[in-house]
Amino acid sequence: MKSLKNHFSLIAALFTILFTLxxxxxxxxxxxxxxxxxxxxxxxxxxxxxxxxxxxxxxQFTLIRSLEEVSPEKVIKxxxxxxxxxxxxxxxxxxxxxxxLSLEHYPEPEEVDMLSSQLENMKQIKRVExxxxxxxxxxxxxxxxxxxxxVFAFAIxxxxxxxxxxxxRIWQFQxxxxxxxxxxxxxxxxxxxxxxxxxxxxxxxxxxxxxxAAFGVIIRxxxxxxxFNEINIQVTLFDYAKDSFLHFAIALSLSVLxxxxxxxxxxxxx
Amino acid sequence: xxxxxxxxxxxxxxxxxxxxxxxxNFSINSGEFVFITGASGSGKSTLLKSLYGAxxxxxxxxxxxxxxxxxxxxxxxNFLRRHVGIVxxxxxxxxxxxxxxxxxxxxxxxxxxxxxxxxxVQKLLTHVKLNHQMGKYPPELSGGEQQRVAMARALAHNPxxxxxxxxxxxxxxxxxxxxxxxxxxxxTQLKTTIVVVTHHIPETMKIDYKHLHIEYGSIYEVS
Numbered sequence: 001m002k003s004l005k006n007h008f009s010l011i012a013a014l015f016t017i018l019f020t021l022x023x024x025x026x027x028x029x030x031x032x033x034x035x036x037x038x039x040x041x042x043x044x045x046x047x048x049x050x051x052x053x054x055x056x057x058x059x060q061f062t063l064i065r066s067l068e069e070v071s072p073e074k075v076i077k078x079x080x081x082x083x084x085x086x087x088x089x090x091x092x093x094x095x096x097x098x099x100x101l102s103l104e105h106y107p108e109p110e111e112v113d114m115l116s117s118q119l120e121n122m123k124q125i126k127r128v129e130x131x132x133x134x135x136x137x138x139x140x141x142x143x144x145x146x147x148x149x150x151v152f153a154f155a156i157x158x159x160x161x162x163x164x165x166x167x168x169r170i171w172q173f174q175x176x177x178x179x180x181x182x183x184x185x186x187x188x189x190x191x192x193x194x195x196x197x198x199x200x201x202x203x204x205x206x207x208x209x210x211x212x213a214a215f216g217v218i219i220r221x222x223x224x225x226x227x228f229n230e231i232n233i234q235v236t237l238f239d240y241a242k243d244s245f246l247h248f249a250i251a252l253s254l255s256v257l258x259x260x261x262x263x264x265x266x267x268x269x270x
Numbered sequence: 271x272x273x274x275x276x277x278x279x280x281x282x283x284x285x286x287x288x289x290x291x292x293x294x295n296f297s298i299n300s301g302e303f304v305f306i307t308g309a310s311g312s313g314k315s316t317l318l319k320s321l322y323g324a325x326x327x328x329x330x331x332x333x334x335x336x337x338x339x340x341x342x343x344x345x346x347x348n349f350l351r352r353h354v355g356i357v358x359x360x361x362x363x364x365x366x367x368x369x370x371x372x373x374x375x376x377x378x379x380x381x382x383x384x385x386x387x388x389x390x391v392q393k394l395l396t397h398v399k400l401n402h403q404m405g406k407y408p409p410e411l412s413g414g415e416q417q418r419v420a421m422a423r424a425l426a427h428n429p430x431x432x433x434x435x436x437x438x439x440x441x442x443x444x445x446x447x448x449x450x451x452x453x454x455x456x457x458t459q460l461k462t463t464i465v466v467v468t469h470h471i472p473e474t475m476k477i478d479y480k481h482l483h484i485e486y487g488s489i490y491e492v493s
Contacts, residue, residue: 178364184322185423186351187379189344268324 007203009170013163014207014255018247020156022215026237027149033233034145038138039106045070046099046119047127063103063115070098096126109136164258171196171262183268193263200255208251212244272300274431274463275321277489279330282313282320290316292487293330298480300430301461303454305471307492308484314467317484318435321465322354323347335430352380355424355462357434361416363408369395369419370404376427394422398452414445421452431463432456438468447474 046052054067072095076088083091107115112135116128175196182192215238218224228235275298282291290313298304308314319325320332323339332339337350355376356362363372370391377387395401398418400411408416417437424432434453438446450472456462458477471481481492 178366181362181364182375182379184351184356184362185376185379186348186354188348191379 007199007206010167010199010203010255010258011207011210013167014204014251015210017156017160017163017254018207018211018251019214020160021250022211022238022243022247024149024153024156025243026235027152029235030228030233031142031145031149033235035106035142037233038142039103042103042106042131042135044101044103044112044116044119044131045129046101046125047129048097048099048125050124051097052099052124057101061115061118063105063107063111064101065104066102068100068102070100072098106139106142107135109139164254168258168261171258172265175262176266179266180268189263193259196259196262197256200259201252204251204255205248208244208247211247212238212240215243273297274300274335275465276333277330278332280320280327280332280489281329282316282325283328284316284325289328289487291320291484291489294487294489296482296489296491298463298465300463301457303457303464303477303479304466304482305479306465306467306482306484306489307469307471310469312484313487314484315435317489318433318465318467321431321433322356323350352376352427353430355427355429355432357417357420357424357432357437359436359439361408361413361420363416363419363423365408367407368404369400369406369408369411372408372419373404373422373426375423376429380427382427390426391422394426395419397425398422398448412445414441414448417441417445417449418452421449425452425456425460425462428460429462431465434464434466436468437466438472446472450474 052067057067058064072092076092079088079091109132112130112132116130116132119125119128178195179192219237224237275296277294277296279293279295280291281289281293283289306314306317316325320327320339321334323334323342326342327340335350335353337346339350342350364375367375370388373391373394374387377390382390391404392401395404398421400415400418400422403411403415408419411419417440421437424434432453437453438449441449453464453466454475454477457464471479482489483492
């Protein structure tokens with residue numbers, strides 16, 4: 001029972017750290033997915049006198065991902081009842097060309113302004129519409145999300161650090177007596193520390209396995225997945241290969257580091 | 271007779287530089303039973319600690335089992351301790367280990383095979399009349415029983431010296447006598463050198479012994 005309690009304290013601390021880390025990863029992935037959806041939906045409209053070449057524009061502006069011509073036929077069709085064919089022909093001939101510019105990433109307001117002014121300086125371009133007001137609002141909201149995530153990450157780091165220090169003190173207290181007694185009988189440092197390392201490794205494996213199981217259950221309930229589907233964002237909640245490896249690696253590194261620190265700080269009782 | 275402990279002009283002190291033992295000389299022969307006495311705070315336990323290398327001499331020379339304690343490396347210190355058995359007033363048993371595993375500790379450290387260790391532990395626990403308790407944990411035993419376990423542990427690896435720091439200090443008369451008998455037995459039957467720090471030499475001692483007394487930082491032999 002006592003042994004179980006000893007295990008539980010470290011497993012609980014490691015589980016908390018790993019679970020929070022995974023939640024943070026999901027948040028990061030959500031923001032990235034949201035940013036990607038913003039990028040996909042955002043475009044700049046360019047009105048040109050003559051035909052624009054995608055290759056030429058892309059070579060001049062690395063931010064541009066693609067150029068797509070917008071046909072004015074939809075609008076002209078609406079005018080068919082009100083105008084005769086000759087007028088419509090004249091309108092067609094005098095209309096400029098409309099293009100939609102898609103970008104490589106969701107741009108900062110400065111990037112939008114710079115691109116707009118550079119495009120406007122081109123001879124064949126008549127006008128550029130960047131919808132900057134809407135863009136600015138969305139961009140600020142995204143920055144807010146990112147800022148909150150970073151504060152959250154920092155808070156996790158601090159809490160993790162405090163948990164580790166607290167756990168280290170408990171371990172120091174729990175294992176110092178045994179290590180001292182073993183030292184009195186001439187046990188080399190590796191033998192004295194063997195129990196600590198064994199505990200650290202077992203607890204790390206248990207904590208990582210528990211996180212894996214917990215997210216396995218969360219994925220199966222499909223509650224989170226349906227929530228993300230509702231807001232039209234596709235997020236991997238738990239990548240079994242990548243995330244499991246990360247969790248096992250972090251849990252093992254943390255617990256072995258904990259054991260090492262304990263051994264380094266251990267002073268033989270005189 | 272071989273000398274297992276030699277102290278030449280030995281001076282001991284803690285970090286605060288207050289001298290505990292001052293330029294003392296003594297030697298202990300192999301197979302001898304030695305009592306170290308002195309008033310509280312006279313330096314008895316400090317001297318014993320120096321014998322197992324927990325405190326290095328400030329000045330002079332201290333040789334235990336052929337190993338010079340001055341500036342001893344951790345490797346040599348571990349080697350020395352694998353040939354010394356130690357008994358403490360507060361037993362110093364590992365609480366989360368069974369009695370059997372506690373007695374086995376010196377054998378594990380010395381790298382004995384498991385089956386050999388098990389036979390030796392069984393023999394020792396029978397000797398201290400605790401073979402029926404081997405699966406229990408130290409807190410489940412009385413003080414006297416715990417000290418008998420500590421004695422069995424000190425004897426497990428056939429040490430050349432047993433150092434005992436007030437081994438009967440916490441025990442009733444009966445349990446104390448059991449411990450004295452065990453120490454005497456180790457000295458006479460196994461020819462182990464026994465060094466005991468105590469306030470009172472028991473009147474029931476059946477064998478010859480050397481008596482070292484500490485007073486005002488000096489160690490002298492009481493004839």
